[in-house]
Amino acid sequence: xxxxxxxxxxxxxxxxxxxxxxxxxxxxxxxxxxxxxxxxxxxxxxxxxxxxxxxxxxxxxxxxxxxxxxxxxxxxxxxxxxxxxxxxxxxxxxxxxxxxxxxxxxxxxxxxxxxxxxxxxxxxxxxxxxxxxxxxxxxxxxxxxxxxxxxxxxxxxxxxxxxxxxxxxxxxxxxxxxxxxxxxxxxxxxxxxxxxxxxxxxxxxxxxxxxxxxxxxxxxxxxxxxxxxxxxxxxxxxxxxxxxxxxxxxxxxxxxxxxxxxxxxxxxxxxxxxxxxxxxxxxxxxxxxxxxxxxxxxxxxxxxxxxxxxxxxxxxxxxxxxxxxxxxxxxxxxxxxxx
Amino acid sequence: xxxxxxxxxxxxxxxxxxxxxxxxxxxxxxxxxxxxxxxxxxxxxxxxxxxxxxxxxxxxxxxxxxxxxxxxxxxxxxxxxxxxxxxxxxxxxxxxxxxxxxxxxxxxxxxxxxxxxxxxxxxxxxxxxxxxxxxxxxxxxxxxxxxxxxxxxxxxxxxxxxxxxxxxxxxxxxxxxxxxxxxxxxxxxxxxxxxxxxxxxxxxxxxxxxxxxxxxxxxxxxxxxxxxxxxxxxxxxxxxxxxxxxxxxxxxxxxxxxxxxxxxxxxxxxxxxxxxxxxxxxxxxxxxxxxxxxxxxxxxxxxxxxxxxxxxxxxxxxxxxxxxxxxxxxx
Numbered sequence: 220x221x222x223x224x225x226x227x228x229x230x231x232x233x234x235x236x237x238x239x240x241x242x243x244x245x246x247x248x249x250x251x252x253x254x255x256x257x258x259x260x261x262x263x264x265x266x267x268x269x270x271x272x273x274x275x276x277x278x279x280x281x282x283x284x285x286x287x288x289x290x291x292x293x294x295x296x297x298x299x300x301x302x303x304x305x306x307x308x309x310x311x312x313x314x315x316x317x318x319x320x321x322x323x324x325x326x327x328x329x330x331x332x333x334x335x336x337x338x339x340x341x342x343x344x345x346x347x348x349x350x351x352x353x354x355x356x357x358x359x360x361x362x363x364x365x366x367x368x369x370x371x372x373x374x375x376x377x378x379x380x381x382x383x384x385x386x387x388x389x390x391x392x393x394x395x396x397x398x399x400x401x402x403x404x405x406x407x408x409x410x411x412x413x414x415x416x417x418x419x420x421x422x423x424x425x426x427x428x429x430x431x432x433x434x435x436x437x438x439x440x441x442x443x444x445x446x447x448x449x450x451x452x453x454x455x456x457x458x459x460x461x462x463x464x465x466x467x468x469x470x471x472x473x474x475x476x477x478x479x480x481x482x483x484x485x486x487x488x489x490x491x492x493x494x495x496x497x498x499x500x501x502x503x504x505x506x507x508x509x510x511x512x513x514x515x516x517x518x519x520x521x522x523x524x525x526x527x528x529x530x531x532x533x534x535x536x537x538x539x540x541x542x543x544x545x546x547x548x549x550x551x552x553x554x555x556x557x558x
Numbered sequence: 559x560x561x562x563x564x565x566x567x568x569x570x571x572x573x574x575x576x577x578x579x580x581x582x583x584x585x586x587x588x589x590x591x592x593x594x595x596x597x598x599x600x601x602x603x604x605x606x607x608x609x610x611x612x613x614x615x616x617x618x619x620x621x622x623x624x625x626x627x628x629x630x631x632x633x634x635x636x637x638x639x640x641x642x643x644x645x646x647x648x649x650x651x652x653x654x655x656x657x658x659x660x661x662x663x664x665x666x667x668x669x670x671x672x673x674x675x676x677x678x679x680x681x682x683x684x685x686x687x688x689x690x691x692x693x694x695x696x697x698x699x700x701x702x703x704x705x706x707x708x709x710x711x712x713x714x715x716x717x718x719x720x721x722x723x724x725x726x727x728x729x730x731x732x733x734x735x736x737x738x739x740x741x742x743x744x745x746x747x748x749x750x751x752x753x754x755x756x757x758x759x760x761x762x763x764x765x766x767x768x769x770x771x772x773x774x775x776x777x778x779x780x781x782x783x784x785x786x787x788x789x790x791x792x793x794x795x796x797x798x799x800x801x802x803x804x805x806x807x808x809x810x811x812x813x814x815x816x817x818x819x820x821x822x823x824x825x826x827x828x829x830x831x832x833x834x835x836x837x838x839x840x841x842x843x844x845x846x847x848x849x850x851x852x853x854x855x856x857x858x859x860x861x862x863x864x865x866x867x868x869x870x871x872x873x874x875x876x877x878x879x880x881x882x883x884x885x886x887x888x889x
Contacts, residue, residue: 248761250678267678270757292668313668332661333669355589374589397588416588438583439591457591458583460575480571481595500571500595502563519560522761523592 241530242486242495243302244504245272245286246521252286253520254302254530255504257488260516266304268295274316274484275526279323279341284528287314287328294344299531308344312337316358320365325383327368329356336370336379338386348386352379358400358442362425363407369425371398371412378412378428392428395421400442404467405449411467413440413454420454422470434470436463444485444494453494455482462496462507476512478505486527497524566602574598596764597646603768604644611640611775615731624782624796624838628728631853636732638856640775643735648742656747664754677757695758696766697822702752703770704825706745707818715870716744722863724814725851727842729803733778734771738863773821778803790834791827794819797836804839813839 241263242255250270254263269288277284277299284302286295294308294317315331319341326341335351354375361368367389370379376396380389396416403410403425410423419440422432439458446452446464451473454463462482464474480498482505487494494507498517504524506516578594642648677694678684684691710720719741726733737745753763777799785795794817802817804810816833819825826832843849847866851859 248759250759270759290668333665396586415591416583416586439588458575458579479575481575499592500567500574502567519563 241302242504243275243284243297243526243528243530244497244520244524245275245526246523247271247273247525248523249521251521252302253524255518255520257493257529260506260518262518262520265521266302268304269293273525275528276317276319277528279319281531284530285317286526287311287317289313289315289331302530311344315356318359318361318368320361320368320383321363322365324365325361325368327359327383329359329370331355331357331373336368336381338368338381338383350381350386350388352388352391357398360401360403360410362403367425369401369403369410371401373397373399373415376416378410378423380425380428390428394423394428394430399440400454402443402452409467411443411452411465413442415439415441415457418456418459420465432470434465434472436465436472437461437475442483442485444487447487447491453485453487455485455496457481457483457499462494464512474512476507476514478507478514480505484525484527486529488529495527495529497527499523499525570595570598570602573602597650599764600649601646603764604646607768607772607775608640608644610772611731615776615779618781618783619731619779622782624780624800625728630728632726632728633730633732635854635856635859636726636730636736639735639737640732642856643742648739649746652739652743652746655743656750660747660750660754663751692762692765695756695762696770698756699749699753699758699766700770700819700821701825702749703745703820704818704829706748707820708831710741710745711815711818715867716741718866718870719744719863721843721845721848721866722851722859724803724843725848726803727840727849727852729778729780729800729841731775731779734775738860738867740864740867770821777820791823794821794823798823798834800841801833801835801837801839803841805842806844810839 240257242257244253244255246253250267250272251265252268252272253265255261256263268286270290272286272288275284275286282299283305284297284299286297288295292310292312294311294314296305296308297303298305311328313330313333314328317328319326323341326339326344328337330337334353334356335349336356337349338347339345340347352372354372354377356370357373358371359368366383368381368383370381372379376393376398377391378394378398378401379391381387382389394412395414397414398412399415400413401410408425410425411420412423413420417440418438419433419435421430423430436454437456437459439456440454441457442455444453450466450468452465452467454465456463460477460479460482462476462478463472466473478496478498480501480503482496483499484497485494492509494509496505496507498505502522502524503517503519504527505514506518507513508515574595578598579591582588582590582594678691684694710716719738722738723736726736758766773794777794777796779796781796784790784797785793790798798817802814804813806813816831817826818831823832851863854862
C-alpha cells in the first residue's frame with residue numbers, strides 16, 4: 220500500500236512538474252496532440268483533437284491557445300498552461316493558419332483548401348468578412364498598425380494584402396515559387412517571404428508588394444520564428460533539412476543548424492536556450508541547443524507533427540501577444556509552418 | 559515497437575529525401591510535397607505486402623495445398639496484377655483520375671459548413687483507446703466494402719467487370735488483386751468517399767488498407783487450413799471465401815452469392831448470406847465467355863473485359879444477339 224501511495228505521489232509530482240515545463244505538439248495526420256516534458260524529453264500524453272490540426276496560436280491575453288482543426292471546421296481552445304481542453308468554437312470554415320492582429324482586435328484564418336481568407340472580430344469570433352482568392356492561401360502576418368494582413372498563396376506563387384477594416388483586397392502580386400511563411404520586420408517597412416519552391420526568402424515592400432531583395436538560405440525555405448532579440452529569426456528549410464539563423468538587419472545568414480526530416484514549425488524556450496522544431500517526416504520533435512547549434516534530442520510524437528507550442532509555466536510569466544516587431548518575444552510566430 | 563517505427567519512418571524519410579522530394583522540388587511541384595511523402599509510404603506498404611505474400615503465405619500454400627493439381631500457368635497473370643497494385647502503379651493512375659472528383663465533393667461539403675464528424679465526438683471513450691478506435695473504423699470500412707461487393711454482383715454492368723476476378727479457376731494468394739482497372743477505380747472512389755464521410759484519418763486509412771488487403775490475399779490462398787469454428791466466424795479465411803468463388807452448378811446456381819465479406823464474416827451472418835458447410839468446390843465461372851479470361855495476359859484481359867462492360871451498358875435493343883457474360887451466371 221505504501222508503495223502504491225509513493226508511486227501515486229511520484230506520478231502526481233511528475234505530472235505537475237511536467238505541466239509547468241511542457242510542450243504541446245499537433246499531430247496533424249493523427250487528429251491528436253502530444254504533451255511533452257521539456258526536461259524529461261518524453262511524451263507525457265497524447266490526446267484526441269478535431270481532425271487535421273495544423274496550426275495554433277495563443278490568445279492575446281496569453282491564457283489560452285487556439286488550435287485550428289482544419290477538417291472539422293472548428294477551433295479547439297486549450298489552456299495555455301496545462302494544454303487541457305476548454306471549449307470548441309464551431310463553424311470556422313477550413314481554418315488552416317490563424318493569427319491575431321497586433322492590437323488584438325482582428326482574428327484571421329486562411330482556408331488553405333477552400334481558397335478564402337476570413338476576417339473576424341476577435342471578440343466572440345464574429346465574421347466581419349470573407350474574401351475568396353485563388354491559389355491556396357497558406358500563411359499570414361500583420362502590419363504594426365493592425366491595418367493590413369498579408370497572405371501568401373502557395374499554388375499561384377503570389378502574395379496578397381487585405382485591408383482589415385474594410386475586408387478588401389489591396390494588392391495581389393507574383394512573388395516566387397510556392398511562398399509560405401510571411402514575416403513583417405520590426406521596421407514595419409519590409410516583409411520577408413519564404414519561398415518553399417526555391418531556396419531562400421525575398422524582401423517585399425508592404426506598400427505595393429514590389430521585391431527589393433533576395434537571400435539564399437536553403438532549399439524549401441518555409442517558416443519563420445523569432446529568436447527574441449528583434450533582429451534574428453530562425454527559418455526552416457524543409458527540403459534542405461536545415462534551420463537558418465537570419466540576421467534581418469544586415470539580411471544575411473549567420474548560422475545554419477542541420478535538422479533532418481522536413482523541419483517545419485518552431486518554438487523557443489522561455490530561457491532562450493533551446494529551439495524546438497517539428498520534424499514532419501520523422502514523427503519527432505527536435506530539440507536544438509542554441510549554444511552548440513545542433514540537435515541534442517529528438518522526441519517521438521504522432522504522425523506528421525506540425526504546430527509546436529511551449530506551454531506557459533507560472534514562472535515564465537504571461538505570454539506577450541504576437542508582435543510583428545518580433546519583440547523581446549514570447550510571441551508565437553504567425554507563420555508556423557505549412558504543408 | 560518504437561525501434562520498428564523508427565526503422566519504418568527512417569526508410570520512408572530516406573527514400574523521400576533522396577528521390578521523391580528533390581524531384582518534386584526540381585519540377586516546381588512543392589504543393590505535392592506532403593502527398594508525395596504519403597505516396598512513398600503507400601509503395602513501402604505494398605512492398606511489405608508482396609514480401610508477406612511471396613514468402614509467408616506461399617510457404618503455407620506449398621506446405622498444405624488444397625488443390626494439388628491444376629494449371630499453374632493461369633496464376634502468372636495474377637502476379638502481374640499484384641505487382642501493379644501493391645507497388646502503387648495502378649493506384650497512382652486511379653488517384654489521378656479520382657482526385658478531382660473526391661476533392662470537389664469533400665471541399666463542396668466543407669464550403670457549405672458540413673464537416674464529417676469524427677466518431678469520437680459521439681463516442682468520446684474511443685478517443686482514449688487507439689486500438690478500439692482503429693477497430694471501429696476498420697469494421698465500418700468493411701461494412702461499406704461488403705455492400706459494395708454485393709453491388710458488384712447485383713448490377714449486370716458491374717458484374718461484367720467483376721467477373722474477371724471470379725474467372726480464375728486456380729485460386730492462390732495472388733488472386734485478390736485480379737480486377738479490372740475500372741472496377742478498382744469505382745471501388746476506390748466509393749471507399750475513399752465513405753472514409754471521408756465517417757472521418758477515417760489518413761494514418762488509420764493506411765493501416766486499414768494494409769491489414770485488410772493482407773487478410774484478403776490470405777482468403778484467396780490455396781490452403782487446406784482453417785481458423786477453427788469460432789475463428790472462421792470472426793475473420794474471413796480461405797475456406798469461407800473459396801465458397802464465394804465456387805463454380806455454380808445445376809444444384810447450386812446461386813452459390814457465389816454468398817460469403818461476400820472482405821474481412822469480417824459478421825456481415826454475411828447478419829444479412830443471411832453466410833454458408834459454412836465445409837465442402838470443397840471447384841472455382842471459376844460457368845460462362846464460357848468469362849472463363850475465356852483464363853490464359854490471357856493482363857492487357858488482353860483488360861481490353862476484353864472492358865468490351866463486356868460496354869456491352870452491358872448498351873441499351874438492350876441495341877445489343878448484338880450474343881449476350882454471354884453480362885449477368886451473373888446464376889441469374
